Amino acid sequence: GAVVSQHPSWVICKSGTSVKIECRSLDFQATTMFWYRQFPKQSLMLMATSNEGSKATYEQGVEKDKFLINHASLTLSTLTVTSAHPEDSSFYICSAREGGALETQYFGPGTRLLVL
Amino acid sequence: AQSVTQLDSQVPVFEEAPVELRCNYSSSVSVYLFWYVQYPNQGLQLLLKYLSGSTLVKGINGFEAEFNKSQTSFHLRKPSVHISDTAEYFCAVSEGYSTLTFGKGTMLLVSP
Numbered sequence: 328g329a330v331v332s333q334h335p336s337w338v339i340c341k342s343g344t345s346v347k348i349e350c351r352s353l354d355f356q357a358t359t360m361f362w363y364r365q366f367p368k369q370s371l372m373l374m375a376t377s378n379e380g381s382k383a384t385y386e387q388g389v390e391k392d393k394f395l396i397n398h399a400s401l402t403l404s405t406l407t408v409t410s411a412h413p414e415d416s417s418f419y420i421c422s423a424r425e426g427g428a429l430e431t432q433y434f435g436p437g438t439r440l441l442v443l
Numbered sequence: 444a445q446s447v448t449q450l451d452s453q454v455p456v457f458e459e460a461p462v463e464l465r466c467n468y469s470s471s472v473s474v475y476l477f478w479y480v481q482y483p484n485q486g487l488q489l490l491l492k493y494l495s496g497s498t499l500v501k502g503i504n505g506f507e508a509e510f511n512k513s514q515t516s517f518h519l520r521k522p523s524v525h526i527s528d529t530a531e532y533f534c535a536v537s538e539g540y541s542t543l544t545f546g547k548g549t550m551l552l553v554s555p
Contacts, residue, residue, distance in 0.1 A: 331486070361542070368452075370533060370545040371487070420486055432543065434479070434486035 329355050331423050333435035340411055340442055348406045348438045350421030356401035357423035361432065362394070365418040377404055411442045445470045445538050449546035457554050458526055464519040464549045466508075466534030476517040477535040477543065478508055487533065493517065504528070529553045 330353040340346050350360060359378050363371040375391075377383035377398035385391045393415075395407040404423075408415050418439050422432040448467045456462050468474060475494050479487040491502025498510040508519045517534060534546040 333486075368548075370547045373542055373544075376542060422487075431489055431492065434488070436486040437484075439484075 329353075329423075329425070329431075329433040331357075331421065331433045331435040333419075333421055333438050335438060336436065337439040338441070340440070342412050342442055343410055346408045346411055346440060348408075348419055348421075348440075350404045350406070350423065350435055352402045352423040352425075352433070355423075355425045355433075357404075357425060358401065359424045360398055360404040361422045361424075362396060362404075362406050363420045363422070365420060365437070367418075371420060374406075408440065411440070413442045416440055416442045445474065445536050445544045447534050447536050447544055447546035449534055449549050451549050452547070453550045453552060455552045455554065456524055459523045461522050462520065462524050462528075462551065464532050464534075464551065466517045466519065466546060468515050468517065468534075468536045470515075470536060470538055472538050475537045476508075476510060477537070478502065478506070478517070478519050479533045479535060479545075480504075481531040481533065481548075483530075490519070490532075524551070524553050526553050526555060 332351045334349045362374045365371045374389045375383040375385045377396050379398050379401050383396035398404040420437040422434045424430050424432045446469045477492045478490040481487050491500045493500045493510045501507045506521050531548045533548045535543045537543050
């Protein structure tokens with residue numbers, strides 16, 4: 328089946344630094360990638376949707392200057408948390424979809440970010 | 444706007460017993476419905492999905508779900524659970540070409 332990887336699986340950083348998380352579709356071309364955030368014991372909240380080669384579409388309340396998303400190729404999207412603060416600590420999950428909206432989203436294993 | 448309600452935050456059950464995880468949705472248009480499973484410290488894995496056709500959908504690991512339009516429900520069932528089914532289960536809905544909206548999840552706890 329389709330596989331989506333994320334790197335790193337976990338990261339600890341100091342407050343004020345930036346962290347980049349990579350999301351890769353390993354065996355298919357992802358025309359659309361999604362970034363979610365999951366707080367403990369809560370559901371996934373969609374942060375943004377990105378299509379290859381175009382700017383990401385952010386959900387209401389998500390700061391685009393804080394969470395920079397780049398989808399430069401059909402197999403790679405990156406999320407950069409800029410000037411991270413402790414409240415940004417969370418579980419970040421990406422997903423990728425090969426075709427249209429009826430196609431399945433395949434999820435990565437997630438990246439746990441802890442900001443000290 | 445679409446929304447998903449999973450009424451049970453936790454469902455404890457003994458091994459080999461049947462289980463039903465409830466999911467209700469609200470939407471003003473036709474929807475597509477999904478169940479995902481999340482094992483500890485892992486990403487989500489698709490269990491099954493309803494796009495159209497038969498209202499009874501069979502998925503992986505012996506799970507099935509039934510779409511009930513009149514009750515706006517998409518409950519997940521398994522006739523006999525295993526210890527390995529212990530995980531968080533998320534119901535999700537998509538309206539047409541929009542994005543997925545997830546419920547808050549139900550933790551299935553299977554005991555021997």
